[in-house]
Amino acid sequence: MSNQELLLRNVRLETGFVRDSNKQIVATETAFFDIHITNGKIKAINAKGQLKNSTENSAQNVKIVEANGLLMLPTFQDMHVHIDKTYYGGDWHAAPWTGDIKNMIRLEEELIPKLLPDSQQRAEASIQLLQSYGSTFARCHCNVDPVSGLKSLEHLLLALDNYKDSFTWEIAAFPQHGILYSQSEGLLREAAQIDIDFIGGLDPTIVDGDMKKSLDIMFDIALDYDKGVDIHLHEDLPSGKAVMEHMIQRVKESPILQGKTFITHAYALAMLPQNELEHIADQFAEYGIGIVSSIPIGQNALPIPTLIKHKVNVRAGTDNIMDNFSPFGSGDMLQKANLCAQLYGWTDEYRLNRALKMITDQPLPLDDQGKQVWPWVGADADFILVKASCSAEAVARLPKREAVYYKGKLVC
Template identity: 50%
Template sequence: MKLPSQAIAKSPILLKNVRLETGFEYDDQDVIYTDTALFCVEIQAGKIKSVSSNNPDAKAVDARGLLMLPAFKDMHIHLDKTLYGLPWQALSPKRKTVKDMIAYEQKIIPELLKTSVKRAEELIDLIQSYGTNYVRTHFNIDPTSGLKSLENLEKALENKKDSFKAELVAFPQHGVYYTDSAPLMKEAAQLKSVGFIGGLDPLSIDGSIEKVMDFTVQLALDHHKGIDIHLHEAGESGIKTIQYLIDKANENPQLQGKTFVSHAFALAHISKKEAEGISEKLAAAKVGIASSVPFRGKVMPIPTMKKYGVNVLIGNDNVQDYWSTFGSGNMLQKANLIAELYGYITEFDLSRALQFATQDILPLSNKGEQEWPKPGDWANAVLVNASCSAEAVSRISHVEALMNEGNLFWKN
């Protein structure tokens, strides 16, 4: 069931019977249980104003004892390229390479653009129903689309502005030079709404790591943008591209904290020692990794990267589109997948896995101290049918309500 198009309440709001995590219970040194209690939460001007003792008789919106968690963020998705809302279509076995897909896109994009506003809105509805209120979305920049994908995406986002926010990445899906996309990328980079310059497999698509990365880096520097490139290449070229971006971030400190490699599948094919070495370099240069958590023969070293302090962002990537039919749009499911892949099975570890859905915001610190929500925090939250974060991750609990900057949307 999707969320209603209109908020049932806007700030100022008083919520009662809100379940919040308050601490851990221990058996010796092991966390065995998460304590919770009911509270009143006051929202004003889109932010948390106060968290106080519960008053079940207060004239307020009744949260019905549901658990409040930070709203979820999807940090790699393509809102402009979904088949969601159209009749079912599985993938064709004839399209096996990225270049095959580029040729296919060149054929289908003109027709898809006619309905892309509506389909983007339907995809937003889907991911909101799972508790996501913020995304980093890539949008096609290529000679077939021109700037039309961006224009349609911005229309959809404007229609959802009360409940949803996005940061935008100009993505040369058909290559910078493989098709004549460089002039369009320069045009997109000048737009205020565009926050990041994207890229795609520089060696296998455009034939040169240095030429494409130099173009991308300079465009970001000239227009004060971040960088987020798709890198599917494994082996030497993948590692070399990652190292090239690390070097560029070290040379240009203004890129640090704003440079990301999406997918980075090459990291899934190296030894543990090599993963530790490159994770240390990524962290030092403040170059992040955005992962959709692949697992079909490619298990990323996410725990190693987190250990060394790499900023690891998680996203769904494709949600039922012509690149993949498996994306669900559910960030809790991504956290659940990470927990299963890496053996996060205890109460403590499952509670920590929530960070992959919320992008590092957790209700409790590692020591069990209450960290969220606090006065001054943006009122971005979900109400879920779970007793604690660990249960929400393990059971992929149902989201009953979403709050975006104090605007409350309830399924029922």
């Protein structure tokens, strides 16, 4: 859309919670508004009809869009996704599981050279998929390994650059084949001098065979180049707990990493006794260590309600869209919020509404007390329109994304 100004008419916004006689939240109030957007920002928000004369008659280039009562939600963030080595956009492939991470590494060493020639095109197809479901941001974990060198990263950067006007991102340099196991420290240091944001790691005990050395290399590179840390941790007990404790200690020693350190998967949390879980959750919150999850089901289901209770920053990600590790990723972050609600019994209006915190970094339309806090005048015009009466219904029913806007521009 070339127009610099947009008038979005008759859009539904949430305005508060409805409580019963026992002060329990039983519904969400909404009302209809007209929203004036200019230069990618929200310029004015008025009750339906109030903007019509002042805006439509004042500028020739105002584009008028009739929302027809669709609900406005903030756009989503996919906090963990691999689009540098996906099959998506190409032929169908199931995911052979060898039962052993090192066998999977050997398999990937054979597959990566076959994927590299058109990895940029498949990454772009994946970005389009994420956008179609309402995500305008992703943290992309990109292979850095002796097989691909920095080629996967170079191709990913080219793909992302082609969407810089409609998408934002962070990149984690990910040593999929192990820092020590594949002798990738040098490559990670090279990657750190390119346009990335996080240094990754992988199962430092079962893959690298030396937890402390592997973790210390990861942290040292991050500190040397002013990056964050985001590790893949699939290990169970006792090694998984030991990894998390060492990471807490490293962040404790380097406060600059507080709020910039994440543990993805963290399956060991699901195996901890409750008292140990509560203690480690307190430490995560105190030192700003976040948890990113693909919301697994079964024995690896994480104790997310406990983490949230302790105010740990818990976010969701797609992980694999379709690659040699999994063929199941849809790219739909709203589906992740829905899965959280199903797994943890968030069936009531309030907790369904709050489930959106898992998938967006923007304030939700209502704060925890029910005060309207989004959108606001001056905010970036990043939003989704869906056919739903409220956020709770959107999380529960997964409506089609009717429109996705990024800085006032229609993305899809």
